[in-house]
Amino acid sequence: MVLYLLAHMYGNLKIIAGPEAFNHYAHYLRVILEPLLPESGLLWIIRVVLLVAVLIHIYCGMTLWARDRKAVGGGTRYAVKKNVQRTGASFTMRWGGIAIALFVIFHLFNFTFKAGDRTQTPTIANTAGNYDLMYRLSTGEMVPNAYQMVHNSFEQWWLVLIYFLALIAVGLHLRHGVWSAFATLGANTSPNVRRNWNIVAWIVLLVIVVGFMVPPVAILLGVI
Amino acid sequence: MKMTLRIWRQKNSNAVGKLESYVIDGVTQEMSFLEMLDVLNEDLTAKGIDPVAFDSDCREGICGMCGVVINGVPHGRGETTYQTTTCQLHMREFRDGDTITIEPWKAEPFPVLRDLVVDRSAFDRIIQAGGYISAPTGTAPDAHATPVNKADADIAFDNAVCIGCGACVAACPNGSAMLFTAAKVSHLGLLPQGQPERWTRVLGMVDAHDDEGFGNCTNIGECTAVCPKGIPLESISRLNRDLLTGLRKVK
Numbered sequence A: 001m002v003l004y005l006l007a008h009m010y011g012n013l014k015i016i017a018g019p020e021a022f023n024h025y026a027h028y029l030r031v032i033l034e035p036l037l038p039e040s041g042l043l044w045i046i047r048v049v050l051l052v053a054v055l056i057h058i059y060c061g062m063t064l065w066a067r068d069r070k071a072v073g074g075g076t077r078y079a080v081k082k083n084v085q086r087t088g089a090s091f092t093m094r095w096g097g098i099a100i101a102l103f104v105i106f107h108l109f110n111f112t113f114k115a116g117d118r119t120q121t122p123t124i125a126n127t128a129g130n131y132d133l134m135y136r137l138s139t140g141e142m143v144p145n146a147y148q149m150v151h152n153s154f155e156q157w158w159l160v161l162i163y164f165l166a167l168i169a170v171g172l173h174l175r176h177g178v179w180s181a182f183a184t185l186g187a188n189t190s191p192n193v194r195r196n197w198n199i200v201a202w203i204v205l206l207v208i209v210v211g212f213m214v215p216p217v218a219i220l221l222g223v224i
Numbered sequence B: 001m002k003m004t005l006r007i008w009r010q011k012n013s014n015a016v017g018k019l020e021s022y023v024i025d026g027v028t029q030e031m032s033f034l035e036m037l038d039v040l041n042e043d044l045t046a047k048g049i050d051p052v053a054f055d056s057d058c059r060e061g062i063c064g065m066c067g068v069v070i071n072g073v074p075h076g077r078g079e080t081t082y083q084t085t086t087c088q089l090h091m092r093e094f095r096d097g098d099t100i101t102i103e104p105w106k107a108e109p110f111p112v113l114r115d116l117v118v119d120r121s122a123f124d125r126i127i128q129a130g131g132y133i134s135a136p137t138g139t140a141p142d143a144h145a146t147p148v149n150k151a152d153a154d155i156a157f158d159n160a161v162c163i164g165c166g167a168c169v170a171a172c173p174n175g176s177a178m179l180f181t182a183a184k185v186s187h188l189g190l191l192p193q194g195q196p197e198r199w200t201r202v203l204g205m206v207d208a209h210d211d212e213g214f215g216n217c218t219n220i221g222e223c224t225a226v227c228p229k230g231i232p233l234e235s236i237s238r239l240n241r242d243l244l245t246g247l248r249k250v251k
Helices: A002-017 A019-033 A040-071 A093-116 A146-154 A157-184 A191-219 B031-046 B120-127 B150-160 B168-171 B180-189 B198-209 B223-224 B234-249
Strands: A133-134 A142-144 B005-010 B019-025 B099-103 B113-116
Touching: A002 A019, A002 A146, A002 A157, A002 A191, A002 B168, A019 A142, A019 A146, A040 A093, A093 A146, A093 A157, A133 B150, A142 B223, A146 A157, A146 A191, A157 A191, A191 B234, B019 B031, B120 B180, B120 B198, B150 B180, B168 B180, B168 B223, B180 B198, B180 B234, B198 B234
Parallel strands: B005 B099
Antiparallel strands: A133 A142, B005 B019
């Protein structure tokens, strides 16, 4: 899932290169490995794998959450509780995870479902008005105008804000999650290694938040 | 020094507990935390109030019997700069006029027996599930018959110092006893005498840990931070590595 996020972020950055590059890339994702796979074949494989991974992730997380709650006797545990060294990110894993799940649903409605629907009508993403639904590549091919759809969305500051908050939630989830996943798999072998995993987790946080925020902010500021 | 103590009072496991406030006078800096509670209990007894029940034994920080949550930190460790058990915490860490909140370990597998005393026999059952080695009887073997790598011996010793006080469970936001279990698995799993049962040990102890109703490790690290013996957090990763191997090897 982390690798998917990184690939997704890389693709988003193509929007900086302009409509031709971005729309061509969006189209390319649909025809990748054709004719070995049918149109959108690889996309559907990725979608199914991701969906299964996310569902298993949520199921395991919820099961552990329920067991942990029971282990500490439910609601209030201590009248006074002081945290000694835990990271702020470690507090955000559970409620932050729910926030991320809700955001992903919003995000799919915002972009994915519309991009798939070639007869789209103006909605939340393009309240500014209708836009050119199709785009002619320099090869002459007509493809859906993903560039314009994204551009219309991020001209609205509140949508950029929602995405920013969601990315902070994702970043914090990864800040603790990346380190914790490796530690659970046995990779925390010494205090030095532990520090390095935490640095890796910070780098992932920074790359994801900055990398994903560049296109929306650039569009909002009118740079692209 | 004069202080206000807010102490968890609970008649028995079934009763509902609550915090009661007591004012205590004449506390000196040299007193240990438990001596301060002794003074309070004498005062309470004189007034005809039930004394506060708390566990203690060696009072020199090596038996693991004592342990209460002091101002939100197990063993009150957060107030001090050194690793300590409750009995080795001294009143010099506090100031005149302080309010100190004292609560028992709270976790589902550690039922409160009375006031600050909890039943930690869940730990004994985890030990019974694998925290042992099988040694042949007879005359003692030669001291140099089984060489042990120095680095392994050091790590095994770092883990063998666990006194089973339960502070890790009390500090863990998930009520997990992974640090305790990992200390035992590391201690025995790194030594040649512990090899024959190495893989069944880790499976048995983790099973017992979960059956007792302890929570799960999410690598937050509060356990190590409050541990009076400084059991390293990487022991939990070692347990997980052994668990992965164990799951493969044990049919």
